Amino acid sequence: MTQDIRVQNAELCEVKAIHENIVTEVTQRMPNQTHVQSLSALFKVFGDGTRLSILWALSESEMCVCDICALLNLKQSAVSHQLNKLKMSRIVKHRRDGKVMFYSLTDDHVRKLLETGMEHISE
Template sequence: MTTPRLRYTEEMRVASQEDTCEVVCVHPEAVQRARTALPDERCVEEATALLKVVADPTRLRLLSALKTGELCVCDLSVVVGISESAVSHQLRLLRAHRLVTFRREGRVAYYRLLDQHVNELIESALEHVRE
């Protein structure tokens, strides 16, 4: 079975020329300012890993549900529509990346967002796509 290939059309050529510089010119001050603003490599790696975790639809639904407040695994299972086992698996990953925390009350585990940063991350992403 062959993979279909995209045809490079005249429209694609024109579009690719529209969003690039027509001449090579470097602005040293702007380059230096941008380089100075770059986060260190460790920070970039950790932020990338965090965003990959949040990028999963099930985990984003769990985090969104937890924005309303503390919920137990059973409640989250009903809200998101997956098994308690699957919820627990996803929550372990979210906990490992410091997005959620939990407490036990008897035999029930209650989860909540770790802090306001997580809430803001989720809300910002959702707000961005709604605009």
């Protein structure tokens, strides 16, 4: 089966694999495309300075939109748009208290990702 896919690729592609054994082996260990897509989508959310700052802030404390604006010196609209993206990705959750919306991280995975990334940076 895996063999068939590789052969098929070789036809579609202008290049044919040189090291068939490696390709075959790695093919078997690759996660399925859905997983790769979800994962890259997750990383993409982290891949913007504004969003990353917001996430870092929220990893320290629950905050309202207003406070995030003041903290990061950003326009309310910009913050709101980014928070919406984070909400869509289920990375942050929110609760309302009167007129104020409080945002916080949905789980600790985010914190761990931030830390792991930071380790890479500061080596």
